[in-house]
Amino acid sequence: MTANKPWLAELASFLKPDQLSTSQAVLEQHSKGESFDKGVLPDVVVFPESSQDVQKIVKFAYEHAIPITPVAVNSSLEGHTVPLKAGISLDMMRMNRVLQFQPEDLLIVVQPAITYPEVNDYTRRNGLFFPIDPGAHASIGGMVSTNASGTMAVRYGVTSDYVMALEVVTPTGELIRTGSQARKSSSGYNLKRLFCGAEGTLGIITEVSLKLVGLPESASAARVPFKTMKASIEFVTSLIQAGLPIARCELVDAYSIKATNAYNGTNYPAETTIFLEFHGNEQGVIADARLAKELAHDHGALAFESSTDPKERQILWQARHTVYYACLALNPGKSSISTDVTVPISKLPEAVETSLEAYRKAGFEASIVGHVGDGNFHLLIFYDADDKAGMERLELAGHEMIVQALSLGGTCTGEHGVGIRKLKYMKEEHGLSLDYMKLIKKAFDPKGIMNPGKKLPA
């Protein structure tokens, strides 16, 4: 292989021997992700250990016009980390340290491969946390690159809301810093936000300064089943309009509740259920739950169980936390895919019903989990990867779901990112503004080496 790629020897010359690998097993491991997208084998996997390593590697790749596909934890669901061109797979996993912790500034500076649970383990003893929880033990670099969110976005926002500063190696190999330790700024263009969600196509993130928030004194949780999905969503809208500071607000559909009943040995009403959490002081969260209960009653809730006790809260939320495993247990041996769209809040019932119908017609039973305070929902679908015709019907149902989300004024992805699989919706979603995105890509990455084939269509 090195015979075909004479640049490999030169690359090896400025790295330690254990910082690059061309072993078949390592190349194969770096050719795929969580999605079913098929990529190509990279020529080499490189393991940088510092920002300076990254800069050297990118400078080299820029000179030789070698494609770079960055990866860390590899929990992406949309093929972001799957190389579409050979070249360098840039495995960031060794850059996973805390560089600086300034509790007095509510700030932590980390390398990109640290995961969000690791950040929270580090900051919790100071009463602080980073409130974004996309699941899958995602890395901070990956979360910044997809602008990930999770169950608490309705209260705490999305990853980019917590990025105070970034260090980035640009596609031409320059090491730049954007943002500062100031919690707000009107200085310069907001490059920081441009790198957030750019999916590694504008540069490699080598350092992230994250804003932290204080851990709430208390929390209350509630589980609220409804006869119809529409009623459940109207209930949530009423909570938001009442100014209730919901910390978490998750919808789990009847099919999934049934699955979790079987899985956990519970006997909850198999109906669309809203899971709530409020954060604040004890008096406040009890009052929040009380008002939520009144509103639930007004919207025809079948029940309203709530608690501020940590153990009871855990039990109240158990069904939500076990949806994936419960549904998996109903579909042994199958693969799963989780799609992600977001629509205006009031359009959620319509979007969910139509999407479910599209999958039903295609022969798939879908489980729905919705971050319903944001209008964001996921369909979890189990499929047989060997059933070609089924796979085609699955793709088509997903297409219908996305086209509908766009026609309702929504977005084709609320938190998973574009990767490879949603490229074809970029023109429809962004129209003429896509041309301006391409102007930026062209200006930053003139040779097109940075995560090629992702985020923006050619």
Add this chain to the structure above:
Amino acid sequence: MTANKPWLAELASFLKPDQLSTSQAVLEQHSKGESFDKGVLPDVVVFPESSQDVQKIVKFAYEHAIPITPVAVNSSLEGHTVPLKAGISLDMMRMNRVLQFQPEDLLIVVQPAITYPEVNDYTRRNGLFFPIDPGAHASIGGMVSTNASGTMAVRYGVTSDYVMALEVVTPTGELIRTGSQARKSSSGYNLKRLFCGAEGTLGIITEVSLKLVGLPESASAARVPFKTMKASIEFVTSLIQAGLPIARCELVDAYSIKATNAYNGTNYPAETTIFLEFHGNEQGVIADARLAKELAHDHGALAFESSTDPKERQILWQARHTVYYACLALNPGKSSISTDVTVPISKLPEAVETSLEAYRKAGFEASIVGHVGDGNFHLLIFYDADDKAGMERLELAGHEMIVQALSLGGTCTGEHGVGIRKLKYMKEEHGLSLDYMKLIKKAFDPKGIMNPGKKLPA
């Protein structure tokens, strides 16, 4: 004048007669702003009435390479709206309507010249509000363009956090839309955030979709004087670290309290005073205030007065609300300037003390108002515009303040923007990343016609 500018006749040919003016009074009015920056007279002031008008005007300007300086309410403090090149002053004031209000989606779509109090008058009856309050009855377009904030940023964030979508006429005259009605998205590059804070240098904002939030059920307010500024800021940091959801948190220094005592006939301790507000349900805000009181006591507060009664809250906050007029009354006949920097929270005492000292040495008494939960503070300074030597010393003190903020890891502007006056700090603050900002400007505005001479140094 039309003789020198043959393009004026062509411009007039596609507008109604009352949509453009070359009267000396109107040109002069459009040559200056709130800052003491001196600009040039525009050749013409144009009043678009629709997005299509703006597009026609910008297309025309692009073809003829005519500079455009946009303006609406003209409350900018940094010279954003002052033409540095003649050409077109684009007065957006006629585009001030609500286009669409979707309370069920917590969303309002407005034209750029509507002011934020007007938006709140419109949405309040539905229990919703837009929580950014920079003062000065600023227009939404201006607030988006400077990424304005105000007293509630510590809880509710900054203007760009509320921008769901924008319609923009780009410098080449294309009408683009960026963002959607979805409350979060990981689709495409974040162009929306790039236009936020771009100060009109990347295009003209013609429509803004704003996220709204529910009006809180209750609020509690408190006034807390401290013997030292350091103690007052440490108190605030302890509130944030305790996870208290502060809605407002303002510092007013001893000099200003003395001024407000004289102005309002009050007799408050003339010491650094923190003004607090909590939003939530009644039980919660009372508990928040109780915990704040304990922490205030721990940090040596001289008193802690609080209330949830609307009228009493008004009285508690009176000193904060009257700082400007109270200080003005002490400085009759003088002009005033308000500067704005932001530093990491823990650096605030040092930054404030050093800045005050710099102004004192220059012979100026400054009043300090700080959005202290953000590390953002303003020095309000009164000066005699005819005193040339004094003006020079004033400039120098401002320079020292900014250089220090940057050296502490902060930003040269937290909310006022760069405009003209802070151009010279862009290189120091942004380093190499400034080159990437310039790449974007060049790609979007190849002829450099859009608000030339602002935001980025040449």
